[in-house]
Amino acid sequence: FLEYVCVTDVDECATDSHQCNPTQICINTEGGYTCSCTDGYWLLEGQCLDIDECRYGYCQQLCANVPGSYSCTCNPGFTLNEDGRSCQDVNECATENPCVQTCVNTYGSFICRCDPGYELEDDGVHCSDMDECSFSEFLCQHECVNQPGTYFCSCPPGYILLDDNRSCQDINECEHGNHTCNLQQTCYNLQGGFKCIDPIRCEEPYLRISDNRCMCPAENPGCRDQPFTILYRDMDVVSGRSVPADIFQMQATTRYPGAYYIFQIKSGNEGREFYMRVRGDGHRL
Structure with a gap:
């Protein structure tokens, strides 16, 4: 069994x-x-x-081994994912936005940028105004005025700013009618202003024969040693021209043979800016 x-x-x-x-x-x-x-x-x-798990690359970034286990952490600018091993970039611009003006997120960090007309300070966060006027003296024809984030050009009184926003042009007050001359006066435009010129007055023994000419009659004994005529001319002297330069020419005529002519600068030459010279053909400038 x-x-x-x-x-x-x-x-x-x-x-x-x-x-x-x-x-x-x-x-x-x-x-x-x-x-x-x-x-x-x-x-x-x-x-x-x-087992030293850190030795075998268990963590994507930082690893700390402990008896029987390990722990993963991430570098600044990253956060640990739910798997406890991998790291994800933190968008600082979307969370704390540490920049004063413009924040640009980068992998693991961020950079700050400034608006046009500003420059980034040494701390990499703040922006300070850029003084464009200090960069060049040729930005504006007359005066450069700095403003936060920009600048503008200004002109002296009597001028307007042109479309290029840097050049100045004289305002012709006589042409536009914004002057203070009366009907008897003549408006004479100047660079940056104007001048009211009174009608010419011919002193005895001269007689006025036109708007700009005075004549001393030959039959008048007081005219014997005086110039026969005095002619008044207003001239524009354009600024910015090279010097020295010939401005006008005075020439004696042959109408009265044997007559002699004297050319003088009687006034307006206190600073000795003007002088006369004789040309090679005997004419004076």
């Missing part, structure tokens, strides 16, 4: 009859047991040694 014997497995781990060392854990098996290590450790020559 057959004889059946019932065998019951002995749990060596529960009865503490195993031979695992204190660093190991006992795992019961059918008819025996095995010694193993917990997560984060590996078995070497009967001992459970800590």
Whole structure:
């Protein structure tokens, strides 16, 4: 006949009859047991040694090994993802926006930029006004006026700013009628202003024969040693021309043979800016 014997497995781990060392854990098996290590450790020559997860690149950026485990952190400008290992860029411009004017996000950081007319300060965050007028003296024909973020050109009284926003043009008050001369006076335009010229007055013994000419009659004994005629001329002297330069020419005529002519600058030459010279043909300038 057959004889059946019932065998019951002995749990060596529960009865503490195993031979695992204190660093190991006992795992019961059918008819025996095995010694193993917990997560984060590996078995070497009967001992459970800590696994250095940082050595094997478990973390994307910063890794700190601890017994049986590890922890990942991220560099400044990044945040740790939910997987606990990878890092994601932080958009500082969308969160705190540390820039005074314009913020540009970069991978792991940010840069600040300034609006036109401003320049970035040494702290990389603040913007200060750029004084364009200090860069060049040729930005404006007359005067450069700096303003926050920009500049503009101004002209002296009597001038207007042209469409190029830098050049100045004289206002012809006589032509536009915005002068204060009366009907008897003649308006004479000047650079940046005007002058009212009174009608000429011929002093005795001269007689006025036109708007700009006085004549001394030959039959008048008082005219014997006086010039026959005095002619008044108003002239425009354009600014910006090279000097010295010939402005006008005076020439004696041959109408009266034997007569002699004297040319003088009688007034307006206090600073000795003008002089007369004789041309090669005998004419005077």
